[in-house]
Amino acid sequence: MRITDTDIALANALADAAGAAIRPLFRAAHGLEIKDDASPVTLADRAAETAMRMLLVAEAPRDGVIGEEFGIASGQSGRDWVLDPIDGTRAFIAGRPIFGTLIALMVDGWPVLGVIDQPVIGERWVGAVGRSTRFNRAPAATRRCAKLSEALLATTSPALFDAGQRPAFDRLDATTRSTVLGGDCYNYGCLASGHLDVVVEAGLKLHDFAALVPVVEGAGGRMCDWSGEPLTADSAGEVIAAGDPARIDDIIDVLAGHAR
Structure with a gap:
């Protein structure tokens, strides 16, 4: 298109x-x-x-x-x-x-x-x-991130994850260098400009994430769902944004509880 x-x-x-x-x-x-x-x-x-x-x-x-x-x-x-x-x-x-x-x-x-x-x-x-x-x-350009332990992670609020999602986020929180709370869509702009490395959220609706994908990916990052599938109108609202696409598999593995 x-x-x-x-x-x-x-x-x-x-x-x-x-x-x-x-x-x-x-x-x-x-x-x-x-x-x-x-x-x-x-x-x-x-x-x-x-x-x-x-x-x-x-x-x-x-x-x-x-x-x-x-x-x-x-x-x-x-x-x-x-x-x-x-x-x-x-x-x-x-x-x-x-x-x-x-x-x-x-x-x-x-x-x-x-x-x-x-x-x-x-x-x-x-x-x-x-x-x-x-x-x-x-x-605008995202930044490279050599390993997940060096990543600056952001999410709007851990309280927005349900009981099944919260342990997955907590594992990621424990794996990354530091976590920033709050920010909503502003986090994705900061990631696209190279100030954050990872944003992970859940429970988003189409109007919450559709605009984010071209912004992040046009800056050199990648967005997908928690299974690594592209975000479309049919996505469930579990979202990963990574400034360095090389970290996507690491993020998915940690969310799924697989050791890296």
Whole structure:
């Protein structure tokens, strides 16, 4: 699938529209509510997704839309835009600028274009199949990691792993050099820019991970599920991101309880 300059320009325009809706509500009266699944939502989440959907109706009316807040609008093109207006709403409501807007373009269920945008501090990663990831228009690159014991690991929270997943994460935590908690999608941007080595999470939904794959892989890293399979629309939400693809098998073995 060839990604065009027009696709990338539209993805950037979507991020701009979302940011314009989010910034006035950051550290302001944001209208917090709790959804049926116990996750938080604010006026900023809804305003940002509404702004992006309006732009897609105008610019890509045949494409489908899959959004965290307003669900699925089917298309006719085989292309779907996957939107998470604020990934890290808890960070947003706490006034911490480590949340992000996630925008992905998927073709036949495969993520081919992704944006991680932090609208408050003005940081944006854009990745696309066949192109190098850009961070604020400059090249982004992951770093090499000679062995897992030297890796800097990140995850949003160990509490988000279920009873079957938590021991696997604890093994990885014990194997790596150090672990950073918090960060949501921002961790993957930091990994793409060479500041982290590994991010492992579980329980993610499509809107949480689709945009991350082109960003990480376009910077030289690799993403997959806990079995090593590529991440697609059918993935269950167990996610590995490695800045150095050579460490993927090591990570999978530790998660599975196999000695290295």
